Amino acid sequence: MPLAEDIVTSRHRITAYSTNSVTVNDSVYRQSLVMTAGTIHCPWPVDSLQQLNAENLAPILESKPAVVLLGTGAQQLFPDPQIYALFGQQGIGLEVMDNGALCRTFNILVAEDRDVTAAIILSP
DSSP: OBOOOOOOOSSOOEEEEETTEEEETTEEEOSOEEEOSSOEEOOOSOSSGGGOOHHHHHHHHHTOOSEEEEEOSSSOOOOOHHHHHHHHHHTOEEEEEOHHHHHHHHHHHHHTTOOEEEEEOOOO
16 A cells, blocks of 8 residues: 655665555565664564564664564564563553554554654564
8 A cells, every 4th residue: 555655864764565565665574574764674584473582683782772663464463472572671662553544553653753662563
């Protein structure tokens, strides 16, 4: 689904998404990724919510964003409470949503110059 045009001052903005991909500017990603307004890390070695752990979340936590948007695919699914605890211990907000909501929310927060990281799970 294409997203409405929005004026975003960052290098990266999500321009479209589907059930198995995310388009950032003109690049289509079909593997899980972690992105900020200025960086993209792909592939992120997480194909399902059950694979989330301290090790694959460490780079996100170490970057100390104000909030992390976690996209869980076509449906909003909630991670284990231990995952929430990892973020809470670092004082980082964690918002869990389906990938469509994540894409829309990410663009809005970036346009507001908020310190946001998107962690998007895309199943193979």
